[in-house]
Amino acid sequence: MRGPAAGAVLPITSDMEMAAVRQAVRESAIRIGMSLVEQTKLITAASELARNTLVHGGGGRVEIVEVERHGRRGVRLTFADEGPGIADVARALSDGYSSAGGLGMGLGGTRRLVDDFTIDTEPGRGTTVTAVLWSVRPAGPG
Template identity: 55%
Template sequence: MPTPEGEQECIPVRSNDDVVRARQLVRSLAQRCKLSLVDQTKLVTAASELARNTLVYGGGGVMRTGLVRRDMRLGVAAVFEDNGPGIADVDLALTDGWTSGSGLGLGLSGARRLVDDFVLDTEVGRGTLVSVIKWAR
């Protein structure tokens, strides 16, 4: 696992306002990490989708984020965690176009494509944890 660089920030994800705060915090860290504008946009989009999933499907939860270092590389990590119902069929949930709600079905699969590292840990009845990292180039 990458080594944290400085402090990690944790914010609740309980409302649409929290989703906006999560997006703003990730954007700020991406700028500090000197990600390109394109990579900033990719990371912020992924974080926004994952925060919204945490709220809508997980019933709310938390986002932990911070700068990370692996070897000589610096990146931004964001972890979204909820105690919701979990995901029964992970392969299906990661399929482009599939949705359990009224969305476009691009949340998890889209987020996975937008970041460099993507880890999904879920179990029915236990909740879901999604961890993502975008590395500076």
């Protein structure tokens, strides 16, 4: 049985849905031919962002899109919530910062795992985080 199609929007409102997000990200990474290391980086980033969406944003959604640019394939993940937003993005991205008493490696570490990383947030308006990982393998036919 196949999982969600590429370009799917998946809810993130429970731990079970976070597991479904990881599986869908894995399937997209495999479909575009990412190496095992690339798959692991992307799934790790997705797992952290999904957890942040659930814990800090009160739940939300992710859009998973397979993309191509300059002959390379990648996977773009867009996580969105309508939570409280991030008051200080620079601080949230710094190593050692944690608003939940964790290790504080979340957003900063996630940013280092992917090639493109953007945060759109405003206190009281929610947060959208977009992360893209490009495969080192050139895009093939199909």
